[in-house]
Amino acid sequence: MIMKSSLWKISEQEKKPILSLITKGKEEEKHNERFAIFSFEDMYNIFSDNEIAIFEKYLAFDSKELSKSLPFLGIKEPKNLVTIRNQHFTTDKLADVPPVQYLPQKDIDALAKLNEGMKKKLGKEVNVLYGYRSPARQVFLFFDILKRIFDFDFDKAIKRVFPPEFSEHASGVVQGIDFITQDGIKSTEFTQTPEYEWLIKNAEKCDFVESYPKNNVYGVVWESWHWKYIGN
Numbered sequence: 001m002i003m004k005s006s007l008w009k010i011s012e013q014e015k016k017p018i019l020s021l022i023t024k025g026k027e028e029e030k031h032n033e034r035f036a037i038f039s040f041e042d043m044y045n046i047f048s049d050n051e052i053a054i055f056e057k058y059l060a061f062d063s064k065e066l067s068k069s070l071p072f073l074g075i076k077e078p079k080n081l082v083t084i085r086n087q088h089f090t091t092d093k094l095a096d097v098p099p100v101q102y103l104p105q106k107d108i109d110a111l112a113k114l115n116e117g118m119k120k121k122l123g124k125e126v127n128v129l130y131g132y133r134s135p136a137r138q139v140f141l142f143f144d145i146l147k148r149i150f151d152f153d154f155d156k157a158i159k160r161v162f163p164p165e166f167s168e169h170a171s172g173v174v175q176g177i178d179f180i181t182q183d184g185i186k187s188t189e190f191t192q193t194p195e196y197e198w199l200i201k202n203a204e205k206c207d208f209v210e211s212y213p214k215n216n217v218y219g220v221v222w223e224s225w226h227w228k229y230i231g232n
């Protein structure tokens with residue numbers, strides 16, 4: 001079997017600025033709620049030249065080469081972005097849940113309607129774990145996951161965290177929302193919740209669809225928590 005050569009074999013030398021940019025970003029995120037919507041300029045203001053060079057090397061790739069099986073969405077500045085604060089949780093075990101999220105007003109309104117229906121039936125609602133993030137924040141997430149989950153395996157990480165133009169969180173064209181239950185259940189465990197069961201039966205009536213269902217055509221991992229509003 002012929003193995004395809006890696007798109008970017010991360011060198012030992014490159015690991016250093018990747019590690020340091022992750023540390024800097026996480027520190028910034030702790031005290032700056034705008035980090036989720038940072039521009040590249042904002043990001044580069046906190047980075048050293050070596051760290052900027054890492055971002056630039058990533059951005060020099062043709063993103064269509066990186067994400068062949070995914071639909072290309074493009075990049076647009078989202079309109080009427082609203083800050084989401086103080087969501088109601090019934091648990092305080094929320095260590096890695098960011099305090100603030102952002103969504104366009106129309107998606108917030110649509111989600112309120114969806115939650116109204118769910119509350120009537122289940123007595124609970126879903127919260128927003130991740131809404132909109134800027135293209136720069138998306139690239140930052142890529143390096144975070146590259147290190148944290150994939151031990152610097154670029155080819156594997158790029159299949160999990162898409163380039164901004166392909167991401168429903170960062171493109172500003174299609175808006176994905178990652179749900180978390182009010183008792184803090186998220187990610188792969190979301191599949192087991194009554195909230196998910198309700199969504200599967202009822203979300204379509206509110207114009208919400210699961211973006212990457214089980215065995216999806218894109219070959220993307222099943223993300224039961226990731227939905228989008230397709231009304232308007």
Ligand SMILES: [Zn+2]
Nearest residue numbers: 176177178226
């Ligand atoms: Zn998502």
